[in-house]
Amino acid sequence: MSLTEQTDRKEAPSQDPNRIEHVDATAKDLWRRWGPWVITTLNLSTFFVLWEVVARLEIINRLFLPRATDMFIALWDGLANSAPPGAVISGSIRDHLLYSLGNLGVGVGIAIVIGVPFGLLMGANKYVDSILSPYVWAISSMPRIALVPLFILFLGFSRTMKITIIALSAVFPIMINAWAGVKTTDKSLLAAAKVFGASRWELYTKVVFPFTLPFIIAGIQQGIGRGLVGVIIAEIFGGSDGLGYLIQRAADTFNPALLYAVLFLLVVVSLSIVQYTRWLEGRLAPWRKLEGL
Amino acid sequence: MTSDQGNGRVRSGRHVITAANLTVGYELHRERQRLTALRDVSLTVDRGEFVVLVGPSGCGKTTFINAISGLVSPWEGTIEVNGRPVTGPGPDRAMVFQDYALMPWRTVEQNIRLPFELQDLDISEEERDERIRRYIDLVDLGGFENSFPYELSGGMKQRVGIARALVSEPDILLADEPFAAVDAMTREAMQGELERFVSATGQTVVFITHSIDEAITLGDRVVVISYRPGQIKEIVDVDLPRPRFDYDVKTLPAYTELRERVWGLVKDEAFQTARGATP
Structure with a gap:
């Protein structure tokens, strides 16, 4: 049944151990993996730093907005x-x-x-x-x-x-x-x-x-x-x-x-x-x- | 249908399925109406025969198969399997579904085991395991026992569906457009495999399709059903030698003639359906 193997197994390559090859990670892959984490960390850090700055400047009453x-x-x-x-x-x-x-x-x-x-x-x-x-x-x-x-x-x-x-x-x-x-x-x-x-x-x-x-x-x-x-x-x-x-x-x-x-x-x-x-x-x-x- | 020359399939001549003046349909509770899907259909199917039903959408092919499986009961007339009236599903019949109908939470192996869990069969645990292994090998899914359906391609899913239907070794295999959802190349390959499976097991098959080519390449007889309410328009014998997938059956002149004949029968019905006309 070689025809079957050629035709419908190609749809599920990840399942076939013979078809899995290891490829070296590129910078792009690393970014895809860790990028969201980097962005989230930067994003939240910026938020808390801004909060701290605004609170220290006392633009808003300290009773309402404490320092971060x-x-x-x-x-x-x-x-x-x-x-x-x-x-x-x-x-x-x-x-x-x-x-x-x-x-x-x-x-x-x-x-x-x-x-x-x-x-x-x-x-x-x-x-x-x-x-x-x-x-x-x-x-x-x-x-x-x-x-x-x-x-x-x-x-x-x-x-x-x-x-x-x-x-x-x-x-x-x-x-x-x-x-x-x-x-x-x-x-x-x-x-x-x-x-x-x-x-x-x-x-x-x-x-x-x-x-x-x-x-x-x-x-x-x-x-x-x-x-x-x-x-x-x-x-x-x-x-x-x-x-x-x-x-x-x-x-x-x-x-x-x-x-x-x-x-x-x-x-x-x-x-x-x-x-x-x-x-x-x-x-x-x-x-x-x-x-x- | 007892005469059988050059066909290669074993037929005993005993009727496995007998439908006599079968009328059946659906209750549409909300509209307080009922819809007659099949009217006055009589058909006998011999042991080991491969019967294909063709006809336009909504002509009652599925209803006929459901009546054989016991999912719907006749309104009038009778349907018998192995000489006994059908009162519900039983282990002598199994079905292959167009949308595979595999339990997504079960692995390939667990899906194929399902009939054993639901049917009260007198088979030892070792025999069950052995059979499951054998049918996994038959449908060429070795190595995928612990995969889940969502991890498989359409063709592979349907091979699980086929193994599940064959594992309890039923007398009758019912198939409702089993290859309609798989791509064209896989479809041809799987038709060949199905011919191989059932010639290995000697099962009787009732098979629904929309494809005239599929009907002629697979069937010993092609039953053409007319549009609503479904009635048998004509039965066409297909005397092409088997196994048909070892050579290119479509190049035979006899094939072309059969194709034209079946198309001639289906054509009017198909156009009528396309126009949405009710007879």
Whole structure:
């Protein structure tokens, strides 16, 4: 079958070990590999240097814009140490960060445990879908911040109140993505599984669920993003723990370095979470990224 | 179809597939309508025969294959496989799909193993492994066992699809335009390979295509189906010697005659479809 080899293997040369040759890296290759990193580093350095210059010139009031260096010092101090007893603000950045992340983890965990099975059920069964969907769409399209006073009424300024808000923020993207995954399952994959003898249950376990998995991961990714918003909202509204509280307290006590340090930390945290879930998606569903090429 | 001279393929004369006055179609739930795809079709297929269905798009070829596979049930008439009415899919039939329908999360080896996981076959684990290896070799995918479909070319994907259909060694191989999505050169090569596979296994094949050349080079019989509702217009016997891919079958005068005859039958239907006319 030499004809076959000549014709259709050429489309996938990277798979054929005989066709891979090693070529010396040129300056162009090096730039392609490291260029984006160099640009990003220069870009961010320029940003912080400009910030430092503007702050030192005091064009903007120091109470509103601290020096970049002061922010980094506050961040470092806050992450390296616990707050001493009797400090103006109880707890360091580290303490509050751990509290917030703990709540986020529990809240998103609850959202996954509820959202995934309900999303799958709604996708698989039209009766479940038509019964639940008015509630799902109503609550998911509503700005959840509007519900916070109600939860405070029910649950007080407790940790339970915060976790409820986080779970409620995260559950709908997870549920809706799982639902969409089931609904968009490739019809010809289902037909193939049927032809080869799949039972109804096997259609779900061997086709629908694996097909839906990357959708669920994308849903969890969005859920974490929404959950993080829930964390901050809940903590700003009440209680004396968490990064949201710390932001509020830093503003109240005219401590802009601390305020900016927490904001910067939030950016880093949410970017890291997004990057991690993307990496996870690439590991668990590599075909999604590459099929589109 | 029991007479068989110079054709080279073994035929027992026993009917493997019998469709009698088959009428079947689809329910369009939303419009509260139903669409008759095939009307009153009768056809018998012998063991080891290679039957090709040609006809314009929407003429019901796929519906016919789906009725044989058990994915759709007849509205009227009967369809029997090995003397028993078809009530659903079974391990005696397997299908090759136009869009390959490979599970993207499974490797080549795992995709080919799928029928064993879904069907309750009385085959030992060693026998399964041995067969999977054998069919991977047959379709020339040795070394790609652990590749994922997205890493393969179209032709290679379809060879996985073919191996998956052959691995449970079904009596009947159904193929719905399996080479429509691969490029022209790969297509010719794969037609030759398919002829080789099925002559090695002695399977009965029902094959759908839009290509008259593909129909004549592969088929023992070419069944021309007319446009909606699909009915058998004519059955053309192809008595060209096999294996046909060992020589250039297209240079034979008999080939040219067959081609003209089939084209003459399909032409009107194709023009009618192109105009969007309903009969």
